[in-house]
Amino acid sequence: xxxxxxxxxxxxxxxxxxxxxxxxxxxxxxxxxxxxxxxxxxxxxxxxxxxxxxxxxxxxxxxxxxxxxxxxxxxxxxxxxxxxxxxxxxxxxxxxxxxxxxxxxxxxxx
Numbered sequence: 452x453x454x455x456x457x458x459x460x461x462x463x464x465x466x467x468x469x470x471x472x473x474x475x476x477x478x479x480x481x482x483x484x485x486x487x488x489x490x491x492x493x494x495x496x497x498x499x500x501x502x503x504x505x506x507x508x509x510x511x512x513x514x515x516x517x518x519x520x521x522x523x524x525x526x527x528x529x530x531x532x533x534x535x536x537x538x539x540x541x542x543x544x545x546x547x548x549x550x551x552x553x554x555x556x557x558x559x560x561x
Contacts, residue, residue, distance in 0.1 A: 499531055533555075
C-alpha cells in the first residue's frame with residue numbers, strides 16, 4: 452500500500468495539487484512593453500473631462516493603428532479614458548506609472 456502512495460507522489464505533475472494562483476505566484480512578473488507613441492498629449496494638472504476632450508480632438512492627427520499617449524494625473528482620467536476607448540472603438544493599449552499620474556496608451560481604431 453505504501454509503495455502505491457509513493458508511486459503516485461513521484462508521478463505527480465509539478466502544478467498538481469496547487470491552485471492556479473499558487474502556480475502563478477511563483478512565476479516572475481514581467482510588465483508588458485510600453486507602446487511607442489506617435490503623439491503625446493500632456494494633460495497633467497487638468498481635471499476630467501479635459502484629458503478626454505484633448506484626446507478626442509487630437510487622435511485624428513495620427514494614422515489608424517498608431518498610439519497616442521495621454522499623460523494624466525486625475526484619477527477620473529485613469530478610469531474614463533479606457534471607457535472612452537471602448538465607446539469610440541479605439542483600443543486601450545495599457546498604461547505606465549509616472550512619478551505623478553500615468554501615461555495612458557490608446558491605439559487609434561479608425
